[in-house]
Amino acid sequence: MSAVRFVPSLIVALILLFLALPIVVVFVLSFSSAAYLTFPPPAFGFRWYKAYFGDSDWLDATWLSLWVAAAVVALSTTLGTLAAIGIVRLPRPIRIFTTALVLSPLVVPGIVIAIGVYYAFSRYGLVGSSMGIVLAHTCLAVPFVVTSVSASLAAIDPKLEHAALSLGATPGATLWQVTLPLIRPGVLVGALFAFITSFDEVIIALFLSGSGAVTLPRRMWDDLRFQLNPTIAAVSTLTIILTALLLAIAHLIRRRTEQLKNEKGDA
Amino acid sequence: MSDSSMTPSMRILGGRREWSRWRRDIPWLTPLLLAAPLLLYMAVFYAIPVVSMLLRSLNDPKWSLDHYAALPSDVVFLKVLWITLSTSFIVTLATLMLAYPVALALSRARSTAPLILIVVLLPFWTSVLVRTYAWMVLLGRHGMINEALMALGIIEQPLRLLNTTLATEIAMVHILLPYMILPIANALRQIDPSLALASSGLGATPWGTFRQVTFPLSMPGVAAGMLLVFVLALGFYITPAMVGGSRDITLSMLIAQEVDQLHWGYAATLSTLLLAVALGLVAIAQLLPGVGNTFRTSK
């Protein structure tokens, strides 16, 4: 009855293999004992993880990226959540304009944003400082927070807010005691996506990090330009694991809210 | 006039009444105040920087349209534009062909759907740099693909795969696949399942149902995916720079080179062009029925 029969599963499996293969290869390679890139590795070991953890340059870059990402999460989540709550209630023309502005970093080519902030920030003396990177990354992270929070807001029954108001809660109290708790899962998921966005970002970092604020992706990029050794595989594997963990958390948050919703529905 | 210049917090009781009257007269005042910090932030750290940089295309060194007027006769620019457009086009088509079967499987399969979703989403969220690096490893002279082909006796000498246009295209397809799969799967999921039943009941074979009902109804997803992938492909920088051939210079790479040499006017001109094409395509996408929200839900 369904068209699935006509899409042989084999083709789908091959395409999925194409999607997964590079990540698997990087993962396997990171445990290679060889001094150069060869696949499959002649033997396995933690040689490249030791190289990574023993190199203060790599560790500094990692700490800086984590710090920058954390700051981006704080900024983008605060600004983005408040804005999302406001935007849905704006009259249509203003809402369309603000939504377009806030979501535009998703489609404006990365290089245009990167050289734009480079051009302006070099005048404010923000090039080569982690502050500059935080400020620019926040712009890239905000769309994820806003979309995630907006989705949560759209799922709230407006009757709940009306009920709170009719029960005597001021608009502020309604926001704080009813709306925010209800959208908390959306805020958390947005925060996780904001973290990943900043942690993985390369192009802005290339222009803004100078020599004083080298993030992990920037360090990887520099390394890749000159040599191809498996340290990068180890670093990549670690970032993949971190990303996967964060995605798993996001997934759990979503599933839990859905479960809660269903339980409420049943009762 | 004096009233409107005072903020509500400056007033005591009488002011509170004033404030609530304002809120009644202008119901979007509170929402606007909530959105204001972000809008201000985006203006200062994103919109104004980008726009002021783009303005350099008009005022470097003096106000004129000279930079734009020079483009049609600029051989380097035309070549780069051609490479960028043709690569994006090829990548978009290849992505569509690989994405549709996966999207179909994703929307139909019940037991395997979560697994498929993981395989699609994990690379999606893995950094472009890491994925590009993976392709460097796979496509290298002694990379896995060459080694495998040699072990199978298909080739004797390693092929030159890395630093070719093909390498760029393969890596870009890999990176952009999820952007095509998700909107199509989304469109497929939104099709009322009773339509396929009705089609079948009215005498259409499974292939007939797919061709006449399922596929046409998934077109909004296909259109959204194609536009999104094409727009993203236009701006690619990291991947072509790392795995592409030495002559495969994309618009983004040319812009970065010009900025390195502080040719701001030229770089800004190219950026304006790139941005205009990207935003133009997104605007078209918004006008297509059923595509409007794709850019919100993607990624």
Next chain:
Amino acid sequence: MKEASGRSALPMGDGCLRGASVSLSDLERSYGGVAAVAGVSLDIQSGEFLTLLGPSGSGKTTTLMMIAGFQAPSKGDIAIDGVSVVDTPPYRRNIGMVFQNYALFPHLTVAENIAFPLKQRRVPKVERARLVAEALELMHLPGYGGRYPRQLSGGQQQRVAVARALVFKPRLLLMDEPLGALDKQLRENLQLEMRRLHAELGITFIYVTHDQEEALTMSDRIVVMNDGKVAQVGRPEDLYDRPCNRFVASFIGESNFLPAVVRGLENDMVVAECGGVLLRAATSQRLAIGAEITLATRPERLRFAEQLAESDAINRIAVTVTESVFAGERCRYLLKTENGAAMVLKEVSSATVRRRDVGDRVEIAWSVADTIIV
């Protein structure tokens, strides 16, 4: 007309269609061990208007889906005109079907929707256009061919769905709650229209609904389903006057139930005692003295006793009025018998009829023929 191989011919002339006969034997469908339909056996006559009636979850839709071929039976057989179709895919069964929410293709116009089944059957274009126009005419929709489904009202969409299901002249039409989404007035109009179509076309209709009134007004026969099983099959008046069990008696129409004990038998008449009062009912069953039974009567068949003369053919019982509700054409009284059983009496309202007040102690009566043992 050229006949496409492997497909049935499409007779064009009206009146040459005979409805298909359908027989279900011991049909069963279970999901993970839970039976949605269990042991359903039915013979549906050619040209019959048969309704599957039941509450949600009773298995009526599942039964319909199995006839259409969208679900395979776990057990049992479905035969159309004596030929088993269990292994025939839905697109080869040649059955018209109207879906609950119509399932009109949103990307096709009304005319293209109606032409869809003809296209699948490789009907030539010219012929297709003629048949579509004919179908639009039949459903009073001429001029709507170029519109898209979303531009039509609910009632119009419903008629397009019917036109699409009939245009290829199937000999069997299945309808799954086709009027469920419409308002009452429109629903009543379309019910009449369905009856007209059925009479005009002479093909077999199988209709699924949970609305007993709809089932009663439209059907030749009704199959009442409950818990995946057939509770009773019969003509509407049979089901109403002679429900065979308590479920049917309460699902179709309203019923008063009086628990009673059999005290005596006279010919095909049973005398039962209910709280010290003797009541009579006709039965063909053999009941033992002392057996506990339930007597059922319809509220509108009860009368206040002074309106009826004393007779053997009348049951009487003393009650107290506990509530009196005026509902336009009828007055509805809630009553309580001496031993505490609640009863409902409906009386046609009229200026000449005296309204009873709460607390009035009265005697009510009803015909023995309207007394059913369930």
